[in-house]
Amino acid sequence: xxxxxxxxxxxxxxxxxxxxxxxxxxxxxxxxxxxxxxxxxxxxxxxxxxxxxxxxxxxxxxxxxxxxxxxxxxxxxxxxxxxxxxxxxxxxxxxxxxxxxxxxxxxxxxxxxxxxxxxxxxxxxxxxxxxxxxxxxxxxxxxxxxxxxxxxxxxxxxxxxxxxxxxxxxxxxxxxxxxxxxxxxxxxxxxxxxxxxxxxxxxxxxxxxxxxxxxxxxxxxxxxxxxxxxxxxxxxxxxxxxxxxxxxxxxxxxxxxxxxxxxxxxxx
Amino acid sequence: xxxxxxxxxxxxxxxxxxxxxxxxxxxxxxxxxxxxxxxxxxxxxxxxxxxxxxxxxxxxxxxxxxxxxxxxxxxxxxxxxxxxxxxxxxxxxxxxxxxxxxxxxxxxxxxxxxxxxxxxxxxxxxxxxxxxxxxxxxxxxxxxxxxxxxxxxxxxxxxxxxxxxxxxxxxxxxxxxxxxxxxxxxxxxxxxxxxxxxxxxxxxxxxxxxxxxxxxxxxxxxxxxxxxxxxxxxxxxxxxxxxxxxxxxxxxxxxxxxxxxxxxxxxxxxxxxxxxxxxxxxxxxxxxxxxxxxxxxxxxxxxxxxxxxxxxxxxxxxxxxxxxxxxxxxxxxxxxxxxxxxxxxxxxxxxxxxxxxxxxxxxxxxxxxxxxxxxxxxxxxxxxxxxxxxxxxxxxxxxxxxxxxxxxxxxxxxxxxxxxxxxxxxxxxxxxxxxxxxxxxxxxxxxxxxxxxxxxxxxxxxxxxxxxxxxxxxxxxxxxxxxxxxxxxxxxxxxxxxxxxxxxxxxx
Numbered sequence: 001x002x003x004x005x006x007x008x009x010x011x012x013x014x015x016x017x018x019x020x021x022x023x024x025x026x027x028x029x030x031x032x033x034x035x036x037x038x039x040x041x042x043x044x045x046x047x048x049x050x051x052x053x054x055x056x057x058x059x060x061x062x063x064x065x066x067x068x069x070x071x072x073x074x075x076x077x078x079x080x081x082x083x084x085x086x087x088x089x090x091x092x093x094x095x096x097x098x099x100x101x102x103x104x105x106x107x108x109x110x111x112x113x114x115x116x117x118x119x120x121x122x123x124x125x126x127x128x129x130x131x132x133x134x135x136x137x138x139x140x141x142x143x144x145x146x147x148x149x150x151x152x153x154x155x156x157x158x159x160x161x162x163x164x165x166x167x168x169x170x171x172x173x174x175x176x177x178x179x180x181x182x183x184x185x186x187x188x189x190x191x192x193x194x195x196x197x198x199x200x201x202x203x204x205x206x207x208x209x210x211x212x213x214x215x216x217x218x219x220x221x222x223x224x225x226x227x228x229x230x231x232x233x234x235x236x237x238x239x240x241x242x243x244x245x246x247x248x249x250x251x252x253x254x255x256x257x258x259x260x261x262x263x264x265x266x267x268x
Numbered sequence: 269x270x271x272x273x274x275x276x277x278x279x280x281x282x283x284x285x286x287x288x289x290x291x292x293x294x295x296x297x298x299x300x301x302x303x304x305x306x307x308x309x310x311x312x313x314x315x316x317x318x319x320x321x322x323x324x325x326x327x328x329x330x331x332x333x334x335x336x337x338x339x340x341x342x343x344x345x346x347x348x349x350x351x352x353x354x355x356x357x358x359x360x361x362x363x364x365x366x367x368x369x370x371x372x373x374x375x376x377x378x379x380x381x382x383x384x385x386x387x388x389x390x391x392x393x394x395x396x397x398x399x400x401x402x403x404x405x406x407x408x409x410x411x412x413x414x415x416x417x418x419x420x421x422x423x424x425x426x427x428x429x430x431x432x433x434x435x436x437x438x439x440x441x442x443x444x445x446x447x448x449x450x451x452x453x454x455x456x457x458x459x460x461x462x463x464x465x466x467x468x469x470x471x472x473x474x475x476x477x478x479x480x481x482x483x484x485x486x487x488x489x490x491x492x493x494x495x496x497x498x499x500x501x502x503x504x505x506x507x508x509x510x511x512x513x514x515x516x517x518x519x520x521x522x523x524x525x526x527x528x529x530x531x532x533x534x535x536x537x538x539x540x541x542x543x544x545x546x547x548x549x550x551x552x553x554x555x556x557x558x559x560x561x562x563x564x565x566x567x568x569x570x571x572x573x574x575x576x577x578x579x580x581x582x583x584x585x586x587x588x589x590x591x592x593x594x595x596x597x598x599x600x601x602x603x604x605x606x607x608x609x610x611x612x613x614x615x616x617x618x619x620x621x622x623x624x625x626x627x628x629x630x631x632x633x634x635x636x637x638x639x640x641x642x643x644x645x646x647x648x649x650x651x652x653x654x655x656x657x658x659x660x661x662x663x664x665x666x667x668x669x670x671x672x673x674x675x676x677x678x679x680x681x682x683x684x685x686x687x688x689x690x691x692x693x694x695x696x697x698x699x700x701x702x703x704x705x706x707x708x709x710x711x712x713x714x715x716x717x718x719x720x721x722x723x724x725x726x727x728x729x730x731x732x733x734x735x736x737x738x739x740x741x742x743x744x745x746x747x748x749x750x751x752x753x754x755x756x757x758x759x760x761x762x763x764x765x766x767x768x769x770x771x772x773x774x775x776x
Contacts, residue, residue: 001685039641041570059571059637132653214627214654219637232629237523 011262017255025075028068036061036069037220045238052130054244057227058234063244066222071248073217074224077138078203082196084142089149090192096150097157108154109146119144119202127196127215137216141206145199152195156188190267197260201253208249224249292705298586307755308488312767313501313513313768324442325401330765334514335492337449337766338440338474339380339465340457343371343390343423344435346682348628350588352435355386355460356443357423366430366586366718367660367690369438373421379445380478383712387418392446405681409437416687430716432723433683450773460485460770469494475771486773511753514767518573523750529752532576533761534745535603538583538687539632541623541639544671546701549621554614556738560600562607562646563639563741572634577748582731583677583687588625589762593728596735604646611648620649621671624664627654632674641742665699676746682764684727691739700740702764707733 034052040060048055054063094103114122119141126140160166161184169179210216211225219226224245230244312335324340327333328332343357353607355358358374377385398410413697415426427434444451455463461474462480474490493510495501502520505513505528521530541559543550550556569577578586581596611617625636636652643650650672655663664670679686689695692711693703714726735742752759757775760768 037641037644039571039638042566044571044574058634128659218654219652220640230630233517233519237519246499 008262008266009081010265014255014258014260014262017251018259020150021071021251021255024068025072028065028072032062032065034062034065036065036222045234045241047238048240055238055240057241058238059229063227063241065197066227067224067248070217070222070224070227070245071252073221074132074204074207074249074252077134077141077207078200080138081141081145081206082199082205084138085145085199086149086192086196088142088146089151090153090185092146092189093150093153093185094157097154098161098176098180099185100158104154108151114144114147120206122214123210124213127210132215132218134217136156137207137210141203145203149192149195150201152191153188156191157184160184160187190264193263194260197256200256204249204252208251285530307511308486310490310756310769310772311407311507311509311511312486312492313510314492314494315496315498315501315513315515317496318466318472320456320757322463322466323400324405324457325397326445326452327549328402334767335472336455336457337476338460338461338490338769339455339459339463340444341459342439342441342443344439346436346439346764346766348762348768350590350636350682351683353527354623355439356390358609360435364718366432366716368429369425369427369434369565371423371425371438372546373423375421375480377458377481379458380456380477381445381448383445385458386446387421387423387441389446390423390443391416391418393441396444397441403440403680405686406437406440409434410441417623430718431716432717433681433685436681436683452753464489468495480770482770485770487769488771505751506755507534508635511756512751512759512772514748514750515635516749516751518576518747521751522574524751527754529754529757531750531752531759531761533632533748533750534578534585534587535676535678535748536585536587536763536765537579537745538585539635539674539676539743539746540583541743542673542700544668544677544700545703545739546668547671549614549616549619550671552616553615553737554610555616555619556741557600558610558614558616558619558646559608559643559648559741560738561603561610562643562648563600563641563743565604565743566602568635568638568642569744571638572631573747577744578747579744580742582734583691583733583740584727585687585763586681587745587761588679588684588687589763591724591727591731593731594719596731599735600738607646607648618647618649620651622651622653623672623674624653624655624658624660626657628657629675630674636674636742665697668699668701674743676765679764685711688727688730691734702734702739704733704737704739 038061043056043060044053044058046056052062052064054067057063057066092107096107122144123140127136130136130140166179166183169183207216207223208225208228211223212229214226214229216225217223227245228242231238231245234241282602314331314335316329317327317333318426319327322336324336327336334513340354343355344352344360347353354374356374356377357371360369360371362369373385373387373390379385393415393684394410398407401407401410409431412428413425414428417424445456448456460477460479460480464473464475466472472492476485476488478484495504501513502516504510506524506526508526524530538722541563543556543559545551565579568581569575579597581599582593586592586594608617611619623636623639625632627633633654640650640652664673677687688711690697690699691702692698692708710726710733711732714723714730717723717726750759756772758772760771762768
């Protein structure tokens with residue numbers, strides 16, 4: 001009698017939430033219920049209703065449409081940041097972990113130095129020097145996210161490189177590139193996936209914080225962070241304004257965290 | 269991992285929870301209305317602490333100046349319409365050539381310490397002010413004085429050349445008792461209210477001057493409570509702990525629930541989309557005019573302030589009633605088609621530029637947001653770059669490295685010069701690099717005009733030149749709200765930072 005397979009609650013909830021969220025975000029790229037920038041003095045500060053799910057803001061813009069757009073921007077930025085951080089991290093981590101030596105020592109100390117500063121602070125410095133636009137934000141955050149990936153990957157490589165199957169491969173004359181990326185890399189995935197989801201969440205928060213501080217996405221383009229900032233003044237009179245963007249940030253982070261937790265559990 | 273999610277959740281949910289908290293307080297406060305009719309004690313909320321020194325010549329913060337306005341007076345003092353009325357002097361006259369001012373000391377004026385005001389005190393005040401004033405404009409104007417003499421109760425001041433805004437300098441010289449050394453902690457002046465006590469970060473108390481030459485004010489006592497936190501101030505006001513607060517934002521006024529009277533005035537700022545006249549594309553008058561036509565100020569006011577605020581047509585705000593030229597307000601009616609035409613003529617169709625705006629002044633950021641949307645309708649592609657206040661000062665104001673910016677200019681002293689002088693081509697604070705010979709000549713003419721009428725005429729001419737050449741896209745003087753317990757009445761706005769307690773009295 002086979003035991004009934006236990007349902008993975010994390011994976012299920014995370015999967016449903018992520019699917020929903022992705023659907024909303026992808027729709028937002030092509031269509032929003034209202035224009036995200038058109039202002040309307042007659043519809044200022046409307047509470048949530050069927051016409052405006054999340055109400056309207058101080059310029060009469062539909063908060064839901066702006067949340068859709070803002071979430072889309074955050075999503076794209078976060079994905080690109082993780083891609084940059086992850087691919088550079090894999091490259092550095094794999095070489096450092098596999099070969100070791102002085103180069104490894106130096107690169108890891110550089111990583112330590114970068115991690116010693118709060119990521120947001122460094123990003124602020126880079127943006128204020130390089131100028132505030134989307135590609136600079138992505139680049140700055142991407143670079144700052146490299147050390148966390150590099151370190152995780154390096155430890156895996158350092159552990160695996162002396163295992164027998166790698167030694168055999170080496171003796172059999174398999175090229176180094178092949179050993180690095182088709183023999184060892186797949187073994188780092190169980191560690192890499194959670195690192196990527198955590199990285200994604202951190203990137204969402206980092207982008208929101210930067211926009212909240214006014215150096216991220218520039219108005220009138222919508223961003224979850226700058227919406228939270230703008231809504232501060234209206235907390236008493238129009239709480240839905242803050243709730244809309246706050247809710248979206250919570251949802252994005254929650255969905256992808258649950259998903260990653262679910263993956264981990266199903267791998268166990 | 270789980271703990272991580274939980275901590276992230278709490279971070280994001282916190283602002284929402286706070287908003288609920290505030291909502292609840294506001295509702296509770298509505299039930300506990302303050303019944304204080306017939307009171308002669310006014311409790312005022314201040315949104316910032318006073319300066320460290322209360323010496324009238326050492327004041328730097330506008331917030332300190334606006335309350336000490338009740339304690340100190342000059343020989344003349346500003347009135348609500350922007351003119352100067354006699355205060356410690358009972359009369360003044362100007363010689364034909366505009367170089368000699370004669371002030372007659374008012375009989376029976378006493379300092380708050382009981383001593384009578386003598387011409388020695390006046391001379392001492394002018395000397396001390398010239399030597400120690402932190403306001404460089406005032407100190408500079410005083411250093412130009414050729415001669416100052418006193419005989420009996422006549423004070424005669426001689427200037428090397430006519431200076432039409434000299435009375436504003438005189439009004440800035442508070443008359444203080446000679447050889448009194450405690451001004452910084454226990455200020456003594458001649459005003460309608462006497463300083464009683466001050467405890468930093470807590471409160472400052474004024475009591476009425478029974479010997480005031482203009483008659484003792486009706487309020488016996490004014491207690492100014494200091495709130496560094498705007499939300500705390502508003503909550504106290506709404507709960508009825510305070511009788512009055514000024515400089516409130518529209519959204520605060522909108523959520524006021526205790527039935528207090530809301531009095532609307534203006535901030536006394538010239539808010540505009542300032543354009544860098546020295547650089548392309550805004551070195552072309554047609555391009556600047558196109559922008560003026562492309563902006564609908566009425567709907568801007570509707571969007572940002574529910575229609576409050578006053579429209580402007582040039583670099584003078586309306587509460588300068590004497591100099592304000594209201595015919596310029598509608599010089600550029602909203603006409604996006606005409607804007608497009610002008611741009612085409614100038615060969616600048618599809619114009620795109622960046623508006624740098626200081627990120628810490630939300631009203632300016634809001635205005636910039638609306639402008640971008642409006643300009644887009646006329647085919648102009650503007651984008652916003654928010655910058656730190658210090659960056660704005662160094663890059664935009666001093667470095668003049670900008671295309672356009674939204675900011676408000678205020679008048680440091682009560683004279684049109686405070687607003688208009690800066691656009692003279694040689695002025696060091698001419699941020700927009702405005703250069704117009706006719707304008708320079710008009711300002712020069714105003715400075716040397718012997719009589720009032722000619723001077724007003726010259727200042728109006730200067731404003732018209734600014735408007736005709738579309739130096740900037742003039743927008744508005746933003747609304748300023750004062751909230752007052754209906755048990756009191758009589759609040760009046762001044763064209764400069766001042767809260768005149770002597771005009772406030774219990775309502776019948």
